Amino acid sequence: MRRSGLDPPFPCERCPLRPLPSFKRLQDGELAFIARRKVGQKHVVAGDTVVAEGEAAAHVFTLLSGWAFRFKTMSDGRRQIMSFLLPGDILGLQAELLDVAPHGVEAVTDVSLCAFARDTVWSVYRVHPSLALDLTWLAAHGERLVDDAMLSVGRRTAMESVAALFVSLFKRAESAGLRVEDSVPFPLTQTLIADALGLSAVHTNRTIQRLRRMGLVRIADGRLAIGDLRSLRRVAQYWDQPAPLRPLF
Amino acid sequence: MRRSGLDPPFPCERCPLRPLPSFKRLQDGELAFIARRKVGQKHVVAGDTVVAEGEAAAHVFTLLSGWAFRFKTMSDGRRQIMSFLLPGDILGLQAELLDVAPHGVEAVTDVSLCAFARDTVWSVYRVHPSLALDLTWLAAHGERLVDDAMLSVGRRTAMESVAALFVSLFKRAESAGLRVEDSVPFPLTQTLIADALGLSAVHTNRTIQRLRRMGLVRIADGRLAIGDLRSLRRVAQYWDQPAPLRPLF
């Protein structure tokens, strides 16, 4: 647990994410505004805590690189992962608005985060209504992800859940510009997958083996490739709408 | 399925919810602004659809009276309830922002909804930044509810889940001004509870019986009373933060 301070900010003008086709273009002045509110870069090493459960809000962050996840734990150690965070995702909004983080955030890989000044949210609302609307869009979109996950945890079989998670993460990684050839980086351990789907680690393993033997997915060297997207979706009973361009802070 | 139009709006000035201690006071001019955007009252009878799954956004609504729920279904009929909606809750924000409702909304009891003009959201952002922030707060709060539910569905036992749901609904009903003596109205069928917790209806029944025999809850005549809140919370492993005042539209 390194008590990491903030490094000098990575310049927004050279942001590697913003040019990607999945992100929304900004209006005049908006980029400059965002860049001005950025106070630094936070680095967290794999396995460390980004935001502690129940902690007061430190900042609002955008995940620049690496993977993380939001989770809750019970006193006896049971843990539920609410959602995974990929590059471009925002975090800390709930904590900022609700005063105290209702969940923890932990880094899966080494992670770099763009930190925004403490009063950024409010100033966005005062001076850039369109950006404020984007912020609400992101909040609504975050809830949509959790809603989807909830359908898996509550009503899908283990097989269906795992398949749905793979499809969803593949698409999200792709939209974050992480796809190379037919695969995306895949840093999740089976324990993490289990905690996200409400399964045990053992059963998660059994299930992944089955998907492998069916030739639907390949996981090797920390990368995920999908053998047959059509079939995987069918197994998962998972169909999503094509994602519209999303805002990036 | 009655194709219900809009009745004349119930006047915001005589809103029965706003004076309740759990709602935030408004600044000058804000109430008038809200009242002006209100275009009518929508009534839906128990069991009918408020918003169809995958339907384009019709309006943004505030639930004035009655209970409803947000849900998703799979093609074979399995259903997951994401959250219950009680008086004072807002609905349709996601659909408005994401273009199409990612979930359906159905009325549990007869329901009355305050309908807002189609461009309300955007005009709030342009002219009342503080109200816009309230809107985002509500979005974040909605996600917090789902996060909590997800912990139940994913990691709590049936006993714990049901207990947690009862505690949470009791508190929410109370904050909506529905508590009389030691009980609140409780219109949910066991099937609805099952669909919210990812359980079967049969097992939900078994579990409720157990809680009853332990003397922790009483459900009768469509009302819920909690025998021993302390114990019920312990069974549920459920501890929440005291809720701050929430905005009401």
Added chain:
DNA sequence: ACGCGACTATAACACAGGTTAATGCAGGCG
């Protein structure tokens, strides 16, 4: 008054997924 549909309640049985335990492998570190 009757029949019907929606809901609660219970029992008997089946199975998906949890638990425990043991093995192997790879990377980090003294």
Added chain:
DNA sequence: CGCCTGCATTAACCTGTGTTATAGTCGCGT
């Protein structure tokens, strides 16, 4: 270089929860 620790894997066994079936109650419409 050998030891530890974290992770994937597999087997054997167990249990919480699902499934199917039956009955009882209540409210409602005709």
